[in-house]
Amino acid sequence: MREGTAPLIRREDYLSPAYWIRQVDLTLDLDAAKTIVASKLTIERNGQQPAQPLRLHGEDLNLLRVLVDGQSVSFRHEDDMLVIDAPAADQFVLEIRNTIAPEKNTHLSGLYASGGGLYTQCEAEGFRRITYFLDRPDVMAVYTVTLRGDKKKYPVLLSNGNLVEQGELDGGRHFAKWHDPFPKPSYLFALVAADLVAREQWVRTRGGKDHLLQIFVKRGDLDKTEHAMNSLIASVVWDEARFNLPLDLERFMIVAVDDFNMGAMENKGLNLFNTKYVLASAATATDADFDGIESVVGHEYFHNWTGNRITCRDWFQLSLKEGLTVFRDQEFSMDMAGSASARAVCRIADVLRLRESQFPEDAGPMAHPVRPDAYQAIDNFYTSTVYEKGAEVVRMMHTLVGREGFAKGMSLYFQRHDGQAVTCDDFAQAIADANPDSALAVNLALFKRWYSQSGTPHLSARGQYDTAASTFTLELSQANPVTAAQPNKLPQLIPVAMGLVGRHSGQALALQLEGEAAPSGSHRVLVMTEATQRFVFTHVTEDCVPSLLRGFSAPVLLDDGLTDADRLVLLAHDSDPFTRWESGQKLALGRLLTALPTGTLELDEPFVHAMRGLLRDPSLDPAFKELALVPPSEGYVAEQTTEVDPQRVHAVRESMVQQLAARLNEDWAWAFAEHQVREGYRPVAEQSGKRALANLALAMLVRHAVATGDTVWPGRAYQRFKDASNMTDRLGALQALVNAHAELAAPALERFHALFRHEPLVLDKWFMLQARAPERDGRVFAQAKQLLKHPDFTLGNPNRARSLLMALAFFNPAAFHRADAGGYVFWAERVVELDAINPQLASRFARALDRWRHLAEPYRSAAREAVARVAARTDLSSDTAEIIHRALQ
Ligand code: 0A1
Ligand code: ZN
Numbered sequence: 001m002r003e004g005t006a007p008l009i010r011r012e013d014y015l016s017p018a019y020w021i022r023q024v025d026l027t028l029d030l031d032a033a034k035t036i037v038a039s040k041l042t043i044e045r046n047g048q049q050p051a052q053p054l055r056l057h058g059e060d061l062n063l064l065r066v067l068v069d070g071q072s073v074s075f076r077h078e079d080d081m082l083v084i085d086a087p088a089a090d091q092f093v094l095e096i097r098n099t100i101a102p103e104k105n106t107h108l109s110g111l112y113a114s115g116g117g118l119y120t121q122c123e124a125e126g127f128r129r130i131t132y133f134l135d136r137p138d139v140m141a142v143y144t145v146t147l148r149g150d151k152k153k154y155p156v157l158l159s160n161g162n163l164v165e166q167g168e169l170d171g172g173r174h175f176a177k178w179h180d181p182f183p184k185p186s187y188l189f190a191l192v193a194a195d196l197v198a199r200e201q202w203v204r205t206r207g208g209k210d211h212l213l214q215i216f217v218k219r220g221d222l223d224k225t226e227h228a229m230n231s232l233i234a235s236v237v238w239d240e241a242r243f244n245l246p247l248d249l250e251r252f253m254i255v256a257v258d259d260f261n262m263g264a265m266e267n268k269g270l271n272l273f274n275t276k277y278v279l280a281s282a283a284t285a286t287d288a289d290f291d292g293i294e295s296v297v298g299h300e301y302f303h304n305w306t307g308n309r310i311t312c313r314d315w316f317q318l319s320l321k322e323g324l325t326v327f328r329d330q331e332f333s334m335d336m337a338g339s340a341s342a343r344a345v346c347r348i349a350d351v352l353r354l355r356e357s358q359f360p361e362d363a364g365p366m367a368h369p370v371r372p373d374a375y376q377a378i379d380n381f382y383t384s385t386v387y388e389k390g391a392e393v394v395r396m397m398h399t400l401v402g403r404e405g406f407a408k409g410m411s412l413y414f415q416r417h418d419g420q421a422v423t424c425d426d427f428a429q430a431i432a433d434a435n436p437d438s439a440l441a442v443n444l445a446l447f448k449r450w451y452s453q454s455g456t457p458h459l460s461a462r463g464q465y466d467t468a469a470s471t472f473t474l475e476l477s478q479a480n481p482v483t484a485a486q487p488n489k490l491p492q493l494i495p496v497a498m499g500l501v502g503r504h505s506g507q508a509l510a511l512q513l514e515g516e517a518a519p520s521g522s523h524r525v526l527v528m529t530e531a532t533q534r535f536v537f538t539h540v541t542e543d544c545v546p547s548l549l550r551g552f553s554a555p556v557l558l559d560d561g562l563t564d565a566d567r568l569v570l571l572a573h574d575s576d577p578f579t580r581w582e583s584g585q586k587l588a589l590g591r592l593l594t595a596l597p598t599g600t601l602e603l604d605e606p607f608v609h610a611m612r613g614l615l616r617d618p619s620l621d622p623a624f625k626e627l628a629l630v631p632p633s634e635g636y637v638a639e640q641t642t643e644v645d646p647q648r649v650h651a652v653r654e655s656m657v658q659q660l661a662a663r664l665n666e667d668w669a670w671a672f673a674e675h676q677v678r679e680g681y682r683p684v685a686e687q688s689g690k691r692a693l694a695n696l697a698l699a700m701l702v703r704h705a706v707a708t709g710d711t712v713w714p715g716r717a718y719q720r721f722k723d724a725s726n727m728t729d730r731l732g733a734l735q736a737l738v739n740a741h742a743e744l745a746a747p748a749l750e751r752f753h754a755l756f757r758h759e760p761l762v763l764d765k766w767f768m769l770q771a772r773a774p775e776r777d778g779r780v781f782a783q784a785k786q787l788l789k790h791p792d793f794t795l796g797n798p799n800r801a802r803s804l805l806m807a808l809a810f811f812n813p814a815a816f817h818r819a820d821a822g823g824y825v826f827w828a829e830r831v832v833e834l835d836a837i838n839p840q841l842a843s844r845f846a847r848a849l850d851r852w853r854h855l856a857e858p859y860r861s862a863a864r865e866a867v868a869r870v871a872a873r874t875d876l877s878s879d880t881a882e883i884i885h886r887a888l889q
Contacts, residue, residue, distance in 0.1 A: 115218065255270065260799075306328060393451065461476050591604075691729060
C-alpha cells in the first residue's frame with residue numbers, strides 16, 4: 001500500500017486507548033500462499049475515555065468475518081481501520097477471521113516467508129499485518145496461540161511462552177499450542193513455522209530454577225551456534241549478577257532467519273535474529289562478527305526486562321527501552337572484555353559508532369530528540385539518536401549517581417513499574433528518586449533536556465595555569481545548536497569527567513577546587529549546569545594539561561583549545577585511555593583539516609614520531625594501538641567542515657594513510673611479525689587485538705609496496721589469504737590487496753568467491769569489501785554497479801542489499817559522491833526500486849542523501865536534484881516519503 005501522505009503523529013496528542021484487550025486467543029492455519037487467522041479477543045472498555053466506536057488497526061488483510069459475543073455485527077473500514085460501532089457491553093468477546101498471504105509479503109513486517117519457513121516481525125506495527133488489533137504498545141494482553149500447519153514443511157511450530165499442547169492432525173498436518181503467561185503488547189508477539197534444528201542447553205539460575213535455552217537454525221548450521229549459545233548463557237549470568245534480574249521464563253528461544261530487516265528482535269521468550277547475529281565459526285566469521293553476536297544476543301536478552309517486563313507507553317518513548325538496553329549491552333560487552341584496556345577499546349568503538357552516525361543525524365534534517373515529538377512512520381525512528389544517544393543519556397545518569405546508585409535506581413524502577421507501559425520520565429524519576437542527593441536528582445528537569453532537545457551540544461574549554469597562585473582555572477562554555485524543528489535551545493547538564501596531567505612530570509595531579517578543604521583524588525566529574533562556568537583548582541604544583549571528557553562522559557563536540565604540544569603530553573601520559581586515544585585522533589584531525597583547503601598534506605616529523613611511539617609502546621594493548629593508528633574516517637572529517645568536498649577529504653586522508661605507510665614501513669613490518677597469534681583461534685580480546693593490529697600492519701605494508709612497485713608484500717598477503725586458518729586473517733589479507741588496488745586483488749576475490757559461494761553471510765562480506773574499497777579513478781563505483789548484476793546479488797535479502805548499497809553510499813563517500821552525479825543517479829534508482837519491495841530498507845538507504853545541503857558544489861546541486869526526482873514520485877511508501885520530504889524541507 002502506498003501512503004506517502006500519512007498524517008504526522010504527535011507525542012502531545014497521546015491518549016490512553018478507548019478499549020483494553022486483556023486476552024488474545026489466536027489460531028493460525030499456516031500456509032505460505034494463504035494463512036487463515038482466527039482471533040478471539042477479550043475486550044474491556046476503558047472507563048477513562050468517552051464511549052466511542054472500537055477502532056482496530058489492520059493492513060493488507062483480507063477480512064472474512066466479525067462477531068461480537070457470538071453475533072454478527074455491522075462494521076466499516078475507515079482508512080486502515082476497522083470500525084465497529086459502540087459495542088453494547090463494557091466487556092465483550094470479539095471474534096475476527098481473516099486471511100493473509102505471507103509469500104507475497106516482501107516488507108518483512110507481519111508474517112512472511114523466508115527460505116521455506118514462516119516468520120513474524122511485529123515491532124513496531126507488524127501485528128496489524130497479521131490480524132485486526134489495537135496495535136499499540138500500551139495495550140497488553142495474555143496470548144494463547146494455536147499453530148497448525150503441514151508437518152513436513154513446518155516440523156517446528158513456535159510461539160511465545162510455554163508449549164502447552166501438541167499433536168497430529170489429518171492430512172499430514174500437526175499443531176502446537178503455546179501460552180504466554182506474561183501480558184504483552186502486540187509488538188512482542190512472534191511465531192515461527194519452519195524446518196529447523198536446535199542447539200539446547202539447560203541453565204540453573206540463582207533461585208535454583210532450571211531453564212531451557214534453545215537456538216534454532218537451518219539444518220547444517222548447528223555447528224555455527226556455539227558462540228551464540230555461550231553469549232546467551234553469559235547474558236543470563238550477567239543480568240542476574242549485575243542487576244539482579246533473573247530469567248523469568250521456562251524456556252528462552254532464539255531463531256535465526258536469513259531475511260530480516262534489522263539485527264534481531266526481542267519477542268517475549270522467542271527472539272528472532274538475523275542469521276548475521278547468530279551464526280559464526282572461525283572459518284566464516286571475523287572477530288568483529290563474534291563481538292557483534294555477543295552484543296546482540298545480550299541486547300535482546302536484556303530487553304526481557306528493559307522492554308518486555310516494562311515496556312513503552314507509546315512509540316515516542318522508544319528510547320526508554322532502546323537507550324537503556326544499548327547501555328546494558330555496552331556494559332555487558334565491557335564486562336566480558338575483561339581488562340581495563342579491553343574495556344577502553346570497547347568504549348572507543350562505541351564512541352566511534354556514535355560520532356559517525358548519530359552526530360551527523362543530529363546535525364541534519366532528520367535531527368530529533370532522544371524522545372521524538374512527531375513522526376510519520378515510526379520505523380524511521382529506530383535511529384542512532386534513539387539507540388546510541390539514548391544509551392549515552394543513560395550512561396550520564398550512571399556517571400552522575402555512580403554504579404551502586406544506578407543499580408538502586410534500576411531496582412526502584414522495577415519495583416514501581418514492573419508489568420507496565422511507561423515513559424522516559426518514569427525512568428529518569430526512578431533513578432533520581434533512588435539517589436535524592438545526587439546531581440541528577442537536584443537538577444532533574446535540567447538533565448531531562450537531553451530527552452527533549454535535539455542537536456549535539458558544543459562544549460568549549462579553556463584553561464589557564466597561574467604559577468604564582470598555583471591555580472589552574474578552567475572555563476567551560478556550551479552552545480546548543482539550532483536543529484531541524486527546534487530553533488530555541490537551552491543549556492544542558494553536562495558531566496565532564498576530567499583530570500590534570502603535569503606538563504613536565506606527566507603525573508596525574510591532585511584535584512582540589514577552590515573552597516574545598518582537601519583534594520579528592522586525581523579524577524573527578526565536573527557537573528556543568530549553566531551556559532558558562534568557571535572551575536578554579538588550587539594547590540596545583542605544576543603547569544598542566546587538562547584531560548577532559550574522559551571516557552567520553554557526555555555526547556558533545558569538544559573544542560578543548562589545546563595545542564599540539566598539549567596533546568602530545570596527553571598522548572604520552574594520560575591515565576585515561578579514551579582521552580589518550582582522542583589526543584592522537586585530534587592530532588591527525590588537525591592536520592587533515594589544515595590540509596583540506598589546498599588538498600595537499602605533508603606529514604611533520606613530530607606527528608610521525610608520535611605515531612611510531614604509539615605503535616612501538618610496549619605498555620599499550622595491540623587493539624588500542626590499532627584504534628589509535630587509524631586516522632579519523634572520511635565521514636568524521638567531513639563532519640568537521642561546513643561545506644564538504646568528499647573527493648578532497650578522500651584525497652587528503654588517503655595521503656595521510658599513504659605517508660604513514662611509507663614513513664613507518666619498518667615499524668609496520670615489525671608490528672606484523674610481532675603480533676602473530678600462534679595458538680588456535682579463539683574469539684577473545686587478547687587474540688583479536690593482535691589480529692587487528694597485524695591486519696592493519698599488513699594493509700600498510702601492501703599499500704606502500706603497491707605504491708613503490710614492490711611485489712614482496714602483496715605476494716605475502718596473497719599467501720596469507722590462501723593459507724589463513726580463520727576468517728579474520730583471511731579477510732584482512734584480502735582487504736589489504738583490494739584496498740591497495742594490488743594486481744593480486746582480482747584473483748584473490750575470485751578465489752574467495754569460489755570458496756564461499758554457499759555461505760550467504762560470507763558472500764555479503766565479499767560484496768561489502770568491494771563496495772567499500774578506497775576509490776581510485778572511478779573503479780570502485782564502476783565495480784559496484786557491475787556487482788548489482790551479479791547472479792548472487794538480490795535486493796530481496798536485506799543483508800545482501802545492505803552489503804552493496806549501504807556500504808557504497810554510507811561508507812564510501814569518494815566512490816558515491818562523484819562530480820558526474822553517477823552515484824546520485826544510482827541512488828535514486830535504487831531507492832525507488834527498493835521502495836516497491838521493502839519500504840523500511842528503502843527509507844534507510846534513502847538517508848544516504850538526507851544531508852545534501854552539507855555538500856560543496858557541484859555535489860550539492862546534483863544531490864538535491866536526485867532527491868527532488870525521488871520526491872516527485874507519487875507512489876512512495878510513507879517510510880520513504882517521510883525521509884525524502886524532510887530532506888527537502
Ligand atoms: N527492538 C529491536 C529492533 C527492531 C526494531 C524493528 C524491527 O522491525 C522493524 C526489528 C527489530 C532491537 O532493538 O533489537
Ligand atoms: Zn533493542
